[in-house]
Amino acid sequence: MPFFALFLFLSFGVMALTMLGERGYRRAREARPILATGWGVALAWLADVNMWSGWGIPNLRYDWVGTTLTGLALGGTALLVYALFGFFFGMSRKLDDQAEQIERTELRKVA
Numbered sequence: 001m002p003f004f005a006l007f008l009f010l011s012f013g014v015m016a017l018t019m020l021g022e023r024g025y026r027r028a029r030e031a032r033p034i035l036a037t038g039w040g041v042a043l044a045w046l047a048d049v050n051m052w053s054g055w056g057i058p059n060l061r062y063d064w065v066g067t068t069l070t071g072l073a074l075g076g077t078a079l080l081v082y083a084l085f086g087f088f089f090g091m092s093r094k095l096d097d098q099a100e101q102i103e104r105t106e107l108r109k110v111a
Contacts, residue, residue, distance in 0.1 A: 003054040003055060007049075007073075010074055011040075014039045014043055014078035015078040015085075018082070021035050036076075037075035040070075041072065048067065050066035051073060052069070
């Protein structure tokens with residue numbers, strides 16, 4: 001269980017790094033999966049985290065494969081968490097009338 005928490009917090013870190021990477025470059029939104037995978041692999045290698053040895057699965061021949069696959073899993077989990085956060089933070093717009101909300105905020109900018 002503690003290893004799952006470590007994995008989840010590392011994926012939050014990958015999500016945050018991906019979001020920071022998107023702020024500096026406009027086209028980074030299209031490359032979000034590539035950024036998340038890159039940050040995940042880099043963070044797994046820097047932290048030397050192997051998901052399979054942490055969960056007691058000893059059947060990998062090389063440790064670097066486990067670390068790289070952990071990084072890929074971190075990137076995928078970061079994308080999943082990003083989508084879930086976007087869904088729940090967007091619920092207010094979904095439940096509220098979107099046209100009315102746009103009229104209140106964006107039409108004031110025009111006027």
